[in-house]
Amino acid sequence: MGKKRRPRLAVWKFASCDGCQLSLLDCEDELLAVADRVEIAYFLEASRATMKGPYDLSLVEGSITTPQDAERIRKVRKASRVLVTIGACATAGGIQALRNFKDVKEFVSIVYARPDYIETLETSTPISDHVPVDFELRGCPINKRQLLEVIQAYLVGRRPNTPSESVCLECKRRGNVCVMVARGTACLGPVTHAGCGAICPSYDRGCYGCFGPMETPNTASLSREWAHLGATDPEIQRVFRGVNAYADAFRKESEAHGK
Ligand code: SF4
Ligand code: SF4
Numbered sequence: 001m002g003k004k005r006r007p008r009l010a011v012w013k014f015a016s017c018d019g020c021q022l023s024l025l026d027c028e029d030e031l032l033a034v035a036d037r038v039e040i041a042y043f044l045e046a047s048r049a050t051m052k053g054p055y056d057l058s059l060v061e062g063s064i065t066t067p068q069d070a071e072r073i074r075k076v077r078k079a080s081r082v083l084v085t086i087g088a089c090a091t092a093g094g095i096q097a098l099r100n101f102k103d104v105k106e107f108v109s110i111v112y113a114r115p116d117y118i119e120t121l122e123t124s125t126p127i128s129d130h131v132p133v134d135f136e137l138r139g140c141p142i143n144k145r146q147l148l149e150v151i152q153a154y155l156v157g158r159r160p161n162t163p164s165e166s167v168c169l170e171c172k173r174r175g176n177v178c179v180m181v182a183r184g185t186a187c188l189g190p191v192t193h194a195g196c197g198a199i200c201p202s203y204d205r206g207c208y209g210c211f212g213p214m215e216t217p218n219t220a221s222l223s224r225e226w227a228h229l230g231a232t233d234p235e236i237q238r239v240f241r242g243v244n245a246y247a248d249a250f251r252k253e254s255e256a257h258g259k
Helices: 019-025 028-037 067-078 087-092 095-101 104-111 144-156 167-173 179-183 219-228 233-240 248-255
Strands: 008-013 039-043 055-061 080-086 135-137
Touching: 008 019, 019 028, 019 055, 019 087, 019 144, 028 144, 055 067, 055 087, 055 144, 067 080, 080 087, 080 144, 087 095, 087 135, 135 144, 219 233, 219 248, 233 248
Parallel strands: 008 039, 008 055, 055 080, 080 135
Antiparallel strands: none
């Protein structure tokens, strides 16, 4: 009897810093087990050797910021049976989506000596704005345990089990003292998707929302609380304009506090 074909895994990069792809390489102990269950067919950060599609599972990092990438993601989608986006850039446009609130042409004219060489879109947008996405894994970068859960879930044919609760619940489980209640530090934990294990509050810092909005976040209520603590509108807007600034809930809340 012939050996069963392993599913083909592809990892794609768009506008991003590579941190989420590194999370896969960072799996170290588990990487060999992953490589045993899937055929790593396209992963330029790991190997120059590539195989032609179609691919069974594509992991996509990065946002769409150029006309070429808007075209390339359509080809990736066509070549992929299941497409999962990984990280804040791919799921929400990333920090580079701050351009969406300003005039890109003005940035380009200030930053580049020859702006006429630059071909870019006015916006940085998530992959789901361009093609259908089967699952979105949040984080900046993503949590490697959650990434392994996504791959494992794919292999056994179920939906990934990633919590939809807020960072506050992880904070409580760790027994942290709440930085907002105890010290009045602005913290996005109440409206941010769990997954990191409440890293920042565990080091006495407020969460800045790198895992993006949780399901049904009450951002207006959190802003009211910060206003009671003395935060001004520009300060509130700034907190929501981080790596997930263009995620719907954070974008709307930031716009409620200024242009
Ligand atoms: S420190 Fe932040 S994440 Fe932790 S309980 Fe308080 S508000 Fe929630
Ligand atoms: S606490 Fe917030 S900002 Fe810090 S790692 Fe977790 S989700 Fe990201």
